Ligand code: 13P
């Protein structure tokens with residue numbers, strides 16, 4: 037406890053010295069001891085926009101690696117993007133890499149005219165070189181809050197979509213837009229033609245990469261059934277990274293920001309079952325309790341994003357104190373060419389509103 041109080045004081049003091057030279061962005065999954073120091077909090081889309089419009093010299097991103105990359109790509113060249121703990125990655129983002137996506141593109145090219153028939157879409161939870169791949173091939177980036185508009189846009193360009201790395205976001209969004217499950221296939225990297233037949237590829241409207249979020253896979257449809265048996269009037273809200281069956285049983289599906297907005301707008305007496313990361317749900321439960329809104333976590337086991345959790349107050353204090361001393365540590369810098377093409381794909385997304 038003493039150490040925490042000490043760390044908080046160090047962060048506050050360093051922030052004060054740096055003034056508006058630094059901005060701290062905090063994703064909703066950050067632990068409380070870090071989250072409370074953020075100047076702006078939000079989901080990936082909101083924080084990407086904050087990074088793009090920030091005038092600060094240093095953008096300290098309390099989130100995961102791909103978020104700090106996006107901040108670097110969208111900010112001006114003289115601005116510096118910093119990730120307090122370099123080990124804060126995203127296991128889902130790591131499920132797709134440029135070599136295997138290029139191989140997939142080339143194999144799809146044996147069956148289809150990819151450059152005119154397929155729009156590549158990468159979820160923002162992906163490495164910068166995959167965003168650059170999308171930029172080069174007429175594709176785009178999406179987040180969990182805009183995936184439906186982005187898919188709609190993609191189908192105005194070309195008649196098929198290759199969606200990576202999260203199969204669940206792609207499937208849940210496509211289905212809600214009216215695309216039947218039979219028109220979505222899963223590409224299994226490492227297998228010839230992704231384990232698909234030429235006919236399956238020709239028929240498919242969405243080709244989903246076989247990626248997933250290990251945190252959101254912990255939420256199961258039976259958790260919802262059990263809860264509803266006990267509380268038949270309960271409402272269920274889930275992140276679209278949850279599996280299809282969980283999303284089908286949910287009343288509302290939304291990004292972290294959308295989940296917060298929806299629950300905050302509910303009437304006293306409402307009981308919510310929430311399927312997303314534990315730190316955010318715990319904070320929301322505390323916030324809503326005095327307003328008579330009951331918030332429950334969907335899984336009986338502890339599902340935290342262990343990489344989001346890596347960012348602790350010690351790392352935050354350390355990077356800020358270094359900035360005060362004039363040292364930049366843990367800078368995230370995307371190679372220039374990747375940054376240029378990745379920006380094209382990100383700008384296409386941001387322009388869609
Ligand atoms: P949001 O865009 O909803 O914040 O989601 C990011 C994420 O990593 C969810 O697992």
Ligand code: SF4
Nearest residue numbers: 126127128249251341
């Ligand atoms: Fe990645 Fe899942 Fe963590 Fe989100 S919750 S950052 S998708 S591992």
